[in-house]
Amino acid sequence: MTTENGVSLAARGLTRVYRRGIEEIQALDGVTLQIRRGEFVAFMGPSGSGKTTLVNLLGCLDNPSSGELDLAGRSIFGNGKILGERELTRIRREVFGYIFQNFYLIPTLTVRENVALPLAFYHKPGVEGEVERLLGMLGMEHRMDHLPGQISGGEMQRVAIARALVNRPEILLADEPTGNLDTKRSGEIGEVLQDLNRNAGITIVMVTHNPGLAKLGGRLIEMRDGQAYEN
Amino acid sequence: MISRFQIAYKNLLRKKARTLLTLVGIMLSAWVLVSLLGFNRGYESALNRDIDNMGYQLMVMAKGCPYEAATMMLQGGTGLRYIEQSMVDSIVNRPEVDKVTPILMQAFFDPDKGDGGGIAGYFGVEAATFPAMKPFFRFRQGGWFHDEQALEAVMGFEAAELEQREVGDPILVPEKNVQLKVVGILERTGTQDDGTIFVPLKTLQKISAIDKITTIGIKVKKDADTTKLETSLYQLPDVQVVSFTQVKQTIMKLVATARVMVLSIAIIALLIAMVGVVNTILMSVLERLQEIGILKTMGAMPSDIFFLVWTETLILCSCGGVAGIGLAFVFARLSDILVRRVLPYAPGGELVAIDLKLALLTLAVIVVVGLLSGIYPAWKAGRVRPLESIRGE
Numbered sequence: 001m002t003t004e005n006g007v008s009l010a011a012r013g014l015t016r017v018y019r020r021g022i023e024e025i026q027a028l029d030g031v032t033l034q035i036r037r038g039e040f041v042a043f044m045g046p047s048g049s050g051k052t053t054l055v056n057l058l059g060c061l062d063n064p065s066s067g068e069l070d071l072a073g074r075s076i077f078g079n080g081k082i083l084g085e086r087e088l089t090r091i092r093r094e095v096f097g098y099i100f101q102n103f104y105l106i107p108t109l110t111v112r113e114n115v116a117l118p119l120a121f122y123h124k125p126g127v128e129g130e131v132e133r134l135l136g137m138l139g140m141e142h143r144m145d146h147l148p149g150q151i152s153g154g155e156m157q158r159v160a161i162a163r164a165l166v167n168r169p170e171i172l173l174a175d176e177p178t179g180n181l182d183t184k185r186s187g188e189i190g191e192v193l194q195d196l197n198r199n200a201g202i203t204i205v206m207v208t209h210n211p212g213l214a215k216l217g218g219r220l221i222e223m224r225d226g227q228a229y230e231n
Numbered sequence: 232m233i234s235r236f237q238i239a240y241k242n243l244l245r246k247k248a249r250t251l252l253t254l255v256g257i258m259l260s261a262w263v264l265v266s267l268l269g270f271n272r273g274y275e276s277a278l279n280r281d282i283d284n285m286g287y288q289l290m291v292m293a294k295g296c297p298y299e300a301a302t303m304m305l306q307g308g309t310g311l312r313y314i315e316q317s318m319v320d321s322i323v324n325r326p327e328v329d330k331v332t333p334i335l336m337q338a339f340f341d342p343d344k345g346d347g348g349g350i351a352g353y354f355g356v357e358a359a360t361f362p363a364m365k366p367f368f369r370f371r372q373g374g375w376f377h378d379e380q381a382l383e384a385v386m387g388f389e390a391a392e393l394e395q396r397e398v399g400d401p402i403l404v405p406e407k408n409v410q411l412k413v414v415g416i417l418e419r420t421g422t423q424d425d426g427t428i429f430v431p432l433k434t435l436q437k438i439s440a441i442d443k444i445t446t447i448g449i450k451v452k453k454d455a456d457t458t459k460l461e462t463s464l465y466q467l468p469d470v471q472v473v474s475f476t477q478v479k480q481t482i483m484k485l486v487a488t489a490r491v492m493v494l495s496i497a498i499i500a501l502l503i504a505m506v507g508v509v510n511t512i513l514m515s516v517l518e519r520l521q522e523i524g525i526l527k528t529m530g531a532m533p534s535d536i537f538f539l540v541w542t543e544t545l546i547l548c549s550c551g552g553v554a555g556i557g558l559a560f561v562f563a564r565l566s567d568i569l570v571r572r573v574l575p576y577a578p579g580g581e582l583v584a585i586d587l588k589l590a591l592l593t594l595a596v597i598v599v600v601g602l603l604s605g606i607y608p609a610w611k612a613g614r615v616r617p618l619e620s621i622r623g624e
Contacts, residue, residue, distance in 0.1 A: 061528065063620045085533055085616065094531025100621065104525040108241040113233045120235050122530035131232075167530065 003164040007205050008171060009035040009058055012078075014067035016053050016226075027053040028228035030067065037170070040197040040204045042214040045223030051202045051207045052175055054223065058205060059098065059173040071095060071126065072170075093122040094105040097164030097172045101179035103156040105148040105163075111135065115162045124167045134162040138192060154185030161192060165202070178213055190216050232292035234536075239542035242515065248350050253511040254551045257597065260497075260504035261555025265593040266566045266583055267490075267497045269559065273584030274486060274570075274577075277421075281578035282475045286364030286423045287332070287448035288457060290473040291322065291464055314470060321467065322447060327455035334446040335435050341405040344393075351405055353428050355435030355444075365424070373398040373415035376589040380433045385415035389425040402428070421580035491556050501597075504551075505604040512544055512608040518544055523612055524620030537613035548601025552594045558586055 016028040035041055035058070038060050043081045044053040046097045056062045057069065058148045059081070060076060076083065076091065083091075086178030092098075115131045123178045135141050138158040143151050148159070157177060164172055174193065178186035196202045197217075243250045293312030314331055322615055323331045335355035342348040358375040362368065371391075376383045384402055386394070391413070396402060400413045411430065419425055449464075451457050457474065466474045516523070523536055531539075559566070563583045571577045 013624070049575060056618055061311070061621075085527075089527060089530060089532050092528060096526075096528075098528045104313075104522060104621075106238075108244050109233065109238070111239075113237070116237070118529035119528070120233055120238060121526065121535050136527045164531070201461070 008037045008039075008072060009181055009205075010068075010070040010073075011054075012068045012070060014057055014077075015065045016050075016062070017059060017065040024164035026226055028046065028057070028064070031226075031228045033221065033228055035171075035203065035205060035231070037203055038197070038201050039219055040194070041143060041206070041219045041221060042209070042217035043205070043207045043221050043223055043228075044209070044214050049223040052225040053226075054228065055173055055205055055207050059096050059171075060088050061098075065087075068098070078136040093118070094124075095169065095170050097167070099157065099160045099164045099168035099172065099174045101176035103148075103153075103160045103180075105156055105159055107148050109148055110145050111140060111151065111159050114148065114159055115166055117163060118167050122167060127166060127168055130166050130168070131162070134165055135159075137222050151211065152185070153181050154188055157181060157189050158192065161189075161196075165196070169202070171203040171205060174204065174208075176209065177206055178208065178210055186210060186213060189213075235539055236542060236546075240540055240546055242519070242539075243543055245548060246515070249511055249514070250547070253507050253547055254554065255506045257548055257551025257601065258555040258558065260500045261552045261593060261597050262558045262562075263500050263555075264488060264596065265556050265559040265585055266495050266563070267493055268589055268593060269563065269583040269585035270493075270566070270570060271490060272589065273580075273582045275483065276579040276584060277580040277582055278479060280580055281422050282479050284365070284367065284420060285448070285475060286366075286426070287450045288475055289449040289451065289461065289464070290475075291318070291447040291449065291467070291470050292445060292473065294469050294471045301624070313441060313445055314447070316442070316444050318467060318470070319444075319447055322449060322464070325463065326397040327451055327460040328449055329452040329455075329458070330360065330363055330450040332357060332364050332431060332448045333444045334361070334448060335432055335439070335441065335443070336445045337435055337439050339405040339407065343405075351428065352426065353404065353430050353435055355432040356429050356430050361429075364450060367420065368424075369418040369419045371414070371416045374429045375415060377414065379431050380437070381414075381431055382409070382411050382434060383414040383431065384411040385417065385429040386413055387417050387425040387427045387429075388419040390428050391416040392431060393426075404438055407438050422578075433498075435622070453607060460466040501600060505600055508544060508547060508601055508604040509607060511547070512540060512605055513611070516540060516608045516612045520615055523615045524617040527615065527617040528621075533613040535614065537609045540609035540612045541602065544601050544605030544609070545598065548598050549594070552597035552601075555597070556585075556590045556593055559583075 002112055012032050014028055014031045015026070018025045043055060045051045057064050063082050064077050069076045071091065075081070106117065109117065112131060112135070115135060119127065119135055134142070135144055140155060140158050140160060140162065143155060148156055151159070177193070178189050181189060193204055193206065194216045197204050204217065206213070206217060213221050219230070291314070293314050309582045319331055319333050335417060337355065338350045339353065340348060341351040344351060357379060358380070362375055371388065375385060384394055394402060396413050396416070398416060399414055401410050402413060403410050417424065432444070451460060461472050461474060464470065526536060557595045561587055567581065570582050
């Protein structure tokens with residue numbers, strides 16, 4: 001899902017203002033950028049710099065206060081258009097896969113069931129057998145019937161990655177995917193993401209504090225005070 | 232693959248103790264509700280059966296409280312007044328009357344009955360007229376008396392079981408020390424007759440040294456004017472006429488009052504269970520806000536989340552309801568015994584009548600009430616915005 005020139009996501013002047021009581025917090029201040037299909041983009045920056053806010057907007061988890069966002073040439077936000085939860089959900093399940101720092105696996109479901117969970121709500125055609133294939137690809141085939149409490153943190157994040165990929169998304173959004181992992185496990189997850197980008201052609205948009213992980217992406221964007229800076 | 236039902240079911244397993252307590256609450260409500268509805272139905276049909284099985288629609292007896300008399304008649308009580316047997320002749324030829332039978336009721340204290348002794352009910356009846364009133368009587372063994380003055384007895388099913396008597400065995404009339412020979416044992420009728428010992432009228436009169444009777448049972452001709460007959464019978468000196476239709480209505484009125492109270496308690500129990508369901512499901516939703524948010528990032532629509540949470544409610548209520556109804560079936564006999572202890576008059580047969588139709592009706596009530604309880608938590612879950620919930624706001 002790209003435009004003719006290969007652009008997946010195009011943001012123009014994205015702004016996000018939060019209200020906390022009478023205080024207004026400008027989390028994002030007119031960010032303009034393009035992400036092309038198959039890119040691995042890493043966002044780095046100090047806490048409160050707006051990187052997670054930006055990724056949430058790019059991933060249609062939130063509406064911007066102003067600015068425009070095109071997804072594969074289709075206008076998602078712009079000219080004051082606010083999308084409802086149902087519309088955002090439709091876009092999310094078609095296009096995006098998400099992984100988070102805290103994995104959010106369901107403790108009473110096995111690894112296999114956790115990966116298959118998105119299919120209970122939305123089943124993209126042609127994804128039969130994807131659960132086992134992904135778990136095999138991520139080296140988790142021997143843990144399929146284990147509960148999340150019986151596997152390590154690194155393995156949990158692999159399961160979360162498999163779950164994010166089960167409906168074959170175009171774009172994988174990763175918010176601090178190694179934030180809860182030690183250096184060794186972080187390296188392993190980084191390799192998995194790099195492999196997915198290089199070999200499966202999945203566009204990856206990642207927020208991280210880890211410079212080593214950020215270097216794995218072909219593109220590094222630094223966030224400061226709600227603005228994006230790219231060398 | 233995993234179905235939404237499996238997801239909902241496994242969610243309930245997270246807090247097993249809480250789920251179990253909620254289930255117990257629903258189960259008890261279902262038990263109480265189905266038992267009460269079963270009693271509602273069972274008592275009325277048992278009373279109808281008892282009264283229909285009396286075989287006669289009217290009773291004539293000595294003046295006194297007719298309902299007390301009727302109740303004593305049904306229970307085999309003591310202390311009744313007597314009427315002349317000749318009164319039978321003045322009744323039998325009336326145009327509305329089909330059949331007439333004289334009855335002498337006597338109750339003797341039997342020290343061997345039960346723990347501290349008990350009352351043994353004896354009915355003096357005529358073999359010539361009484362059996363025609365009770366065409367549904369079937370003999371397990373033997374038959375009616377050989378003559379109207381024989382020292383013989385026909386025992387009701389339960390009386391024979393209790394005394395462990397067979398045809399040919401002797402029985403001793405308590406207090407009077409007169410020995411009778413059992414010539415017949417009746418099949419179970421599900422009425423008070425099961426606990427009664429029938430003796431030839433003249434024999435019982437001789438044993439009791441009474442030449443009178445206590446009651447005249449009257450079977451009215453089909454389509455005859457019972458009210459007219461009742462009015463004409465009141466012309467007889469010092470008699471009370473009891474219509475079983477009136478007795479039934481009066482007892483049902485008394486029972487209806489108790490029924491309203493008990494049903495109120497059942498509704499309160501149901502409401503408490505409902506609050507329990509709301510609490511359990513709402514707590515479960517609030518504890519899982521982040522996960523619900525994640526489900527939404529995966530593509531779950533608000534309606535998907537609503538129905539997922541509603542399914543949890545459905546599972547809880549269905550399981551609790553089925554368990555409660557199962558318990559009610561298993562302990563129906565116990566409920567029967569408890570109800571009999573509480574009620575001043577309980578007809579014979581099954582008092583708590585629970586059948587499949589009633590069980591399904593109760594289950595439907597429990598499930599509908601449960602689903603209503605689940606609407607708010609499910610709606611709240613459906614409205615969760617993924618971003619806020621993931622952030623933990």
